[in-house]
Amino acid sequence: MTHVLDDLDARGLIAHSTERDALRTELSGGSIAFYVGFDPSAPSLHIGNLLQLLTARRLQLAGHRPLILVGGSTGLIGDPKETGERVMNPKEVVAEWVQRIRDQVSRYVDLDGEHAATVVNNLDWTQEINVLDFLRDVGKHFPVNRMLDRQVVSTRVESGISYTEFSYVLLQSLDYLELHRRYGCVLQTGGSDQWGNITAGVELVRRADGDRVHAMATPLITKADGTKFGKTESGTVWIDPELTSPYAFYQSWIQAEDVKVGEYLKQFTFLGVDEVDALMTEHSERPGARAAQRRLASEVTRIVHGDAETDAAEQASAALFGRGELAALPESTLRAALSEAGLVPMAADDTVLDALVRTELVESLSAGRRAVRDGGAYVNNERVTDPDLPLAKAGLLHERYGVLRKGKRSVAGVEAH
Known part of the structure; x- marks a missing residue:
């Protein structure tokens, strides 16, 4: 059976760790308790x-x-960031976000059984500590020169950092x-x-206790150009369906670059490493089919949003590009x-030509007429032959929506009022 460290390594999930042999021994010696923390800096x-x-x-597992x-x-408090001091959110807002995130994290681990997970809130112990005890029992163990060695802190010292953010590392360390x-x-x-934290x-x-414990960190997940993965033109990709729809979530994975999709499959899905390698071999032979991206989007969306929403996202993705039934x-x-x-x-009496221009699928009225003449313009997956056809007569979906497409891949929508 593959050791969990070897599996994490094979998936590219270990960027740093404390002494590897000691960590392997710890993980091999029976069930251990480990933790990972999330700050409620947003509602999701x-x-x-x-x-x-x-x-x-x-x-x-x-x-x-x-x-x-x-x-x-x-x-x-907020972990220091290089760009400047954080705005502290009101306590009642943070409390609401804590509950939302507690509900979210509980869906990804088993809360019952032999290796049941426990969800904890560090406010339970920090609110009981007075400032003198905190300084004596925690602050005493932190040399200031070591705290200044952290890159984000040293950067901020030059531009200005509050004692509040400077002390964040003490609070997180107290959690451990x-x-x-x-x-x-x-x-x-x-x-x-x-x-560093x-x-x-x-x-x-x-x-404080004279005990040896361990640490492990995953790498920053990036795009091919080194920028952070998880940002789209519309902003951050959230796991809350109210903030990022399941369809938008699915699409964010469909857009994965060819050179990165194999990494994401290993890191964000539970497919076996051998299965991913086989899928990437298939992908290299027929990259245009985007089989790896479709499998990635399907697997991750099922983990986060479930089967029904994933099936709907897949159907919508296919239908928008002419491979499925939009009316369904x-x-x-x-x-x-x-x-x-x-x-x-x-407006419902605007023409298909107006819509092609307003949605920027074409650059001009003449380009729109040319697209229609060449057979490359579609409304609701039906080829348009008359550029002056009113939208209302083009067959609006749910009596208000039109799906416009130019060629195979350029899609936009209109909502008629």
Whole structure:
């Protein structure tokens, strides 16, 4: 049986770790408690956070016990970022976001059974500590010169950093100490951008209790140009369907670059590494079929949104590009798909030609007439022969929506009023 560390390695999920042999021994010696934390800096987690949840799930499937921490206290402070001081959110807003994120994380790990996960809130212990005890019991173990060595802190010292954000590392490190004492936690996982905070927690446990614990970080997930993956033209890709529709979520994975799709399949799905390699061999032979992207989008959307929403997203994606029946799509799914493609309000008596121009599928009226003449313009997957046909007579879906397409891949939508 493959050791969980070897599987994580094969998937490209280990960017940093404390001493690897010692960590392997710890993970081989029976079930351990480990933790990963999420600060409520928004009302939802995003796909960068999803990677941490899926990594926790892999460790749980290997027989270990997850502690999923939602930062009710650290979320009130905010981890320093290089661009400047964070705006602190009101306490009641943070409390609401804590509950939303607790509900989200609970869906990705098993809360019952032999290796049941536990969801914890660090406000439970930090709100009980007075400032003198915090300075004596925690602050005493943090040399200021070591805190200044962190790149984000040293950068901000020059431009200005509050004592509040400077002290964030103490709060996160306290989490590791408390979870070690309360649950016997001996491993923290997280993103590589948190490595300084994570190792500070390892050091605090050693200094305060004399115990050896471990740490592991996943890499930053990027696009081919090195920019962060998980941002689209419409913004962050959230796992909350109210913030990013299941169709938009599905489309964000469909757009994965050929050079990166194999990495994402290994990191964000539970397909076997051998199966991914075979799929990528097929993809290299017929990249135009985009089989790897479609499998990636299907697998991840099923994990996050379930079978029904994934099936609807797949049907909508196929129908918009002429490979399925548009009329069969529920109005909510169609609207979400068109909103992602670009949905333009128009009057019912506007013409197809007007719509082609307003949606920017063509650059001009003459280009629109040429597209129609050449047989490359479609409304609701029906080829247009008359550019002056009113939208109302073109057959609107749900009596208001029109799907316009130029050629095979350029799609936009109109909503007639």
